[in-house]
Amino acid sequence: MSLSLQALLVALFVTITFIDAHTTQTHIFRPIVVGPVVGLIMGNVQTGLTVGVTVELMFLAVIFVGTAVPPNPTISTAIATGIAILGGGGTELAVATALPISFIGQMAETFQNTVINVWFMHRVDKAVEKRNPKGIVINNTVLPMAMNALLYGVPTFLAIYFGADYVKMIIDAIPGKIITGLSVGGAMIGAVGFALLLNSIKSKKLWPFFLLGFFFASYLKINMIGIAVLAAICVAMYYYFKLADQKKEVKG
Amino acid sequence: MSEEKKLTRKDLWKVFFNQLTIRCANNYERQQNAGFTQAMMPVIEKLYEKPEEKQEAYERHMEYFLTNDITSAIPVGVAAAMEERYATEKDIEPSSINAVKTALMGPLAGLGDSLLNGTARPLLAGLAISMVSAGTVWLGPIFFVIGMAIVSLGIRYFGVFQGYKQGVKFVDRIQSSGLISKIADLAAIAAYTIVGGFVPLLVSINIPLSYTNGDTTLVIQEILDGLMPGVLGLGYTLFMYFLISKKKISAVKLILITMVIGIVGAYLGILG
Numbered sequence: 001m002s003l004s005l006q007a008l009l010v011a012l013f014v015t016i017t018f019i020d021a022h023t024t025q026t027h028i029f030r031p032i033v034v035g036p037v038v039g040l041i042m043g044n045v046q047t048g049l050t051v052g053v054t055v056e057l058m059f060l061a062v063i064f065v066g067t068a069v070p071p072n073p074t075i076s077t078a079i080a081t082g083i084a085i086l087g088g089g090g091t092e093l094a095v096a097t098a099l100p101i102s103f104i105g106q107m108a109e110t111f112q113n114t115v116i117n118v119w120f121m122h123r124v125d126k127a128v129e130k131r132n133p134k135g136i137v138i139n140n141t142v143l144p145m146a147m148n149a150l151l152y153g154v155p156t157f158l159a160i161y162f163g164a165d166y167v168k169m170i171i172d173a174i175p176g177k178i179i180t181g182l183s184v185g186g187a188m189i190g191a192v193g194f195a196l197l198l199n200s201i202k203s204k205k206l207w208p209f210f211l212l213g214f215f216f217a218s219y220l221k222i223n224m225i226g227i228a229v230l231a232a233i234c235v236a237m238y239y240y241f242k243l244a245d246q247k248k249e250v251k252g
Numbered sequence: 253m254s255e256e257k258k259l260t261r262k263d264l265w266k267v268f269f270n271q272l273t274i275r276c277a278n279n280y281e282r283q284q285n286a287g288f289t290q291a292m293m294p295v296i297e298k299l300y301e302k303p304e305e306k307q308e309a310y311e312r313h314m315e316y317f318l319t320n321d322i323t324s325a326i327p328v329g330v331a332a333a334m335e336e337r338y339a340t341e342k343d344i345e346p347s348s349i350n351a352v353k354t355a356l357m358g359p360l361a362g363l364g365d366s367l368l369n370g371t372a373r374p375l376l377a378g379l380a381i382s383m384v385s386a387g388t389v390w391l392g393p394i395f396f397v398i399g400m401a402i403v404s405l406g407i408r409y410f411g412v413f414q415g416y417k418q419g420v421k422f423v424d425r426i427q428s429s430g431l432i433s434k435i436a437d438l439a440a441i442a443a444y445t446i447v448g449g450f451v452p453l454l455v456s457i458n459i460p461l462s463y464t465n466g467d468t469t470l471v472i473q474e475i476l477d478g479l480m481p482g483v484l485g486l487g488y489t490l491f492m493y494f495l496i497s498k499k500k501i502s503a504v505k506l507i508l509i510t511m512v513i514g515i516v517g518a519y520l521g522i523l524g
Binding site: 022023024025026027028030032033036037045046049052053056057058060061071096099113114117118120121124125128129131133136137139140141144145177178180181182183184185186187188189190191192193194195196197198199200201202203206207209210211212213214215216217218219222223224225227228230231232234235238239243 | 290297311518
C-alpha cells in the first residue's frame with residue numbers, strides 16, 4: 001500500500017470513529033481500538049496494539065474533570081501509531097508524542113463546540129421557524145457529521161503523510177538511553193490514570209476494596225477476569241448486607 | 253382527541269434512533285438542544301396536526317439542555333410521554349415539560365459520568381488490555397467494543413422505552429428513593445476493587461540494581477517481590493493520587509513528570 005493510500009484510510013477511519021463518538025458511542029474511538037486498527041492499515045498490528053494499550057492507560061479516566069473539552073486520545077493514538085510504524089516500529093517515541101498530539105484534537109473539538117456547532121444549531125432554529133423537519137436533521141446530524149472529516153480526518157492525513165520524514169530524522173537524533181527511558185516511563189503511566197480515576201470517585205471508606213483488589217492480583221496472582229468477578233462479589237455483598245436491609249427497614 | 257394519537261412501539265423505535273444524534277450538534281450556547289429536538293421529531297410529527305402546534309413544540313425543545321449523552325435517553329422518553337399527554341388531554345402545562353427535563357439533567361449527568369466514564373469504560377478497557385497482554389490480538393478490542401455497544405445502546409433503549417412508560421413517575425422515583433446515589437455507591441465499590449487489581453498488573457516499575465557481598469548477591473527487585481509483589485507500582489499510584497487530590501497537580505503535568513522520572517531513572521541505571 002502506498003503512503004498516500006494508508007494516510008487516507010487512517011484519516012477515513014478517524015472520521016468514522018468521531019461519528020461514532022457523536023452518535024452510537026460503541027467506543028471504537030478509544031485508543032485500545034484505534035491503535036490496532038491503524039496498525040493494521042499501516043502494516044504493523046503489534047506496534048499499534050502497544051501504543052493503543054499505553055495511551056488507553058494514560059487516558060483511562062477523564063483527564064481534566066470539569067473543564068470544557070478534554071485532550072483527545074483518538075486523533076492522538078492514530079497519528080502516534082502511524083508515525084511510530086513509519087519511523088521503524090519503536091513504540092517509545094509514540095507514547096511520548098501521544099500527549100502533545102492529543103491537544104490538536106482538543107483544539108479542534110473546542111472549535112467545533114464553540115463556533116461550528118453554534119452556527120449549525122442556529123440553522124436548526126431557522127428550520128424550526130420555517131417548519132421544515134428535514135432541515136432539522138440536515139443541520140443537526142448530516143452537516144455536523146460531515147464536518148468531522150474536515151476537523152479530524154484532514155489533520156490526521158496531513159500528519160501521517162508529511163510527518164513521516166521528519167519523524168525518522170528526529171528518531172535518529174535521539175540518544176538510545178532516552179528512548180529506553182521513555183519506555184520505562186510508559187510502563188509507569190498507568191499509575192496516573194488509576195490515580196485520576198480514584199480521585200474522580202474519592203471516598204475514604206472505599207480504600208479497603210482497593211486493597212482487596214490489589215492483594216488478590218499481587219499475592220494470589222488472580223488475572224483481570226478474576227478481579228472483575230471479585231468486584232462483582234464485593235458489589236453483591238454490599239448490596240445484600242447494606243442496601244437490601246435498608247429497604248426492609250423502610251417497609252417494616 | 254382520538255386513540256390513534258397514542259405513540260406506538262414503532263414510534264418509540266424512531267425516537268430511539270433519533271436520540272442517537274443528541275450530541276451531533278453539541279454547542280456551548282445551548283448544548284444538546286438541537287439533538288433533543290431531533291429526538292422528539294417522531295413524537296411531534298405524530299401527535300400534532302396543525303403546523304403552528306408543531307412549531308411551538310419544536311421551539312420548546314430548542315431550549316438549553318445538557319446531560320450525559322447516553323442517559324439523556326431517559327428525559328427523551330419522559331418528554332415523549334408528556335408531549336403525548338399534552339397533545340391528547342391538554343391537562344398539563346407545556347412549560348412543565350421543560351421543567352421536568354431540567355430536573356433530570358443534573359442527577360442523570362452525575363449518574364452517567366460515574367457509571368459510564370468512571371466504571372463501565374475503565375473496567376471494560378482494563379479487561380481488554382489484559383486480554384491483549386495475554387497475547388491475543390483482536391479479542392481485547394472486539395470484546396471492548398461489543399461491551400460498550402451493549403452499555404451505550406442498552407441504556408438508551410431502557411431510557412426511551414421505560415422513560416415513556418413511566419413518564420413523570422420516573423422523576424419521582426429517581427428523586428425520592430435515592431436510587432441514583434445507591435447505584436453510584438455500587439459502581440464506586442466495583443471501580444475501587446478493580447483499580448486495586450489493575451495496579452500490580454498494569455503499573456510496572458523495575459529496579460535493576462544488585463548488591464554483591466562476598467558470595468551472596470542481593471537483587472533488590474527480588475527482595476521487594478519477596479516482601480510484597482507490585483509494591484513499587486502501588487506506592488507510585490498512591491503517590492500520584494496524593495499529588496492529584498492533595499496537591500492539585502494536573503494530570504498532564506503528572507504524565508510529563510512520569511516520563512521524566514523514566515528517562516532520568518533509566519539514564520542513572522536505577523530504573524529499567
